[in-house]
Amino acid sequence: MEYTTLGSTGTEVSRLCLGCMSFGTSEWRDWVLDEPESRDIIERAIDLGINFFDTANMYSRGESERVLGNVLADYERDSAVVATKGYFQMDDSNPNSGGLSRKALEQELSNSLERLDMDTVDLYQIHRWDYDTPVEETLRTLDDAVRRGDIRYPGASSMWAHQFADSLRVSERERLERFETMQNHYNLLYREEEREMLPLCDREGVGVMPWSPLARGYLTRPHEEFEATTRGQSDDYAREHPYFEGGGREVNERVQELADELDATMAQVALAWLLHKEWVDTPIIGTTSVEHLEQAVEALDIDLDSSDVAWLEEPYEAVRVSGHE
Template sequence: MKYRTLGRSGLKVSVLSMGTFSFGGQGPFAAIAAQSGDEAARLVDCCLDHGVNLIDTANMYSNGLSEEILGGILASRDPDILVSSKARMRIGEGPNDEGASRWHLIRECERSLKRLGRDHIDIYHIHEWDGQTPVEETMEALDTLIRQGKIRYAGCSNYTGWQIMKSLMASERANFQRFVTQQIHYTLEAREAEYELLPLSVDQGLGVTVWSPIAAGLLSGKHTRDTPIAAGSRQARGWSEPPIRDMARLWRIVDVLTEVAARHEVEAAQVALAWTLGRPAVSSVIVGGTSEAQFAANMAAFDLELTDADLASLDEVSRPPLIYPLWHQSQFAAPRYGAGDGILKSS
């Protein structure tokens, strides 16, 4: 396994980390899997055996059951394994059962700690933007949790660029601990993060972790234009995330992924993961799976070296268009680009 620093922090994380989205299988998560007990423990051990040192969960995954299952497994594993969790989503019917308020975040952090059986969470993310809570309150709550030793680092997930910058400004103005990471959806099919989120991460030193890097299996090679919904997949069970706005483009990307994979004698999923790992600011890619074989195959992605020709063909089929003001800047500002500029042309 290879390890990278998480943004400008000193924390080293494995380039491939484990997602526990499928632990528990309660509510809508039943469309993915319902792993628990010995099965979940075997999958965790498979990842740990491959050098993974970061496992990701959230308070709302299966209504907290994912955290509970993970906590039970890690109780007898290396205490230095890093755990990432999140809060913000609705987890009850009360008026304060969602959001990024001080009240909600502190309560949910303490609940997560109990479920995980730990005295701290290594990386704690705000799971989604909350436009009704002042960012100063959110950042102060995270700073409080850090100073209390309940969390080590703070991050955000699913924010826009301006929302991250507003949060960073609020923390720096008050001398609070700032975000060191953001967790985003980013794949060959979904490259919108290159407009704002990746340039911001390079400029501000945020380490990027990527969720659903194979687009919920759509980039695995198992789905094709002839069998767009593979038997036994989460899509076959009604899962609709992430949205695909141009199916013809998706299948063109899958065609190229399959061609590149054949040249390297690997699976299409490994090519998709290797491409994502090569992108600017990416610290770790979160992989999931339903079997030890699937996890083991995905773990091989960090050893895959894509050639310049591979990268060019993947970029050609997937690169999004320059939107305003990026197309204007590409014409007139390119000679004065900084480190975070021009990521769409950095393939």
């Protein structure tokens, strides 16, 4: 496994982060694994040297955090870098179980720590922007959480670049802990982040950890086959994203072609592309298969030259923004 420093933090993380959205309970989504099968994947990831895990309070309504915590309890706590998130409403009857107010965040962070069975979470991310809470309130709450030792670093996820720039400015002005990471939607089929967000993160030394690096599976198989998979049929988000628009199908075909040429899988080529982007620290991979996990790790050894990268990128056309509002 290769390791990299996460943004400006000094914390070393594996070049692949294991996304835990597909672990928890199949009662939440058809494509989510229950605890025993989730355990197999997480343990194999640890064997392969992955030390960075991303979950969220909303994944399987808390079960993802609980399962991750159960598995990690069998290992040295210090060896893992654990990231979770808050924002989405957890209890339909309680409006303060979501959002980024001090009340909601403190409660949700405390619930996450309890489910993870940890005293401290390494990275606590805001899952989305809260239009109803001043960002200063959110940053003060997170700064206090750092002082209390509940979290090591605050991080952020998909939002507009102007919102992220504002939050960095408020942190600097008020001398509050800043968002050290950006978890954003970025892959060969969704590159709108290259316009503003990624250059901003680069300039500010913010760690970048893209989500859905394989376009939720659309970059792992010929486009005509994707719709026939469980996730292709039941993952509303995969259909909501503009992967099938613009030059998407042609990018998918070029990934197939290069994979054949390199004797690699499509998933490996798509991941290798992301790993070649200098502003990416660690893509967050999502898989329910040990074999696919192993393939992802092998993708670290794939060398793409600049003409491969340019050829894969060429058909891309600007698409509508997706992943945040």
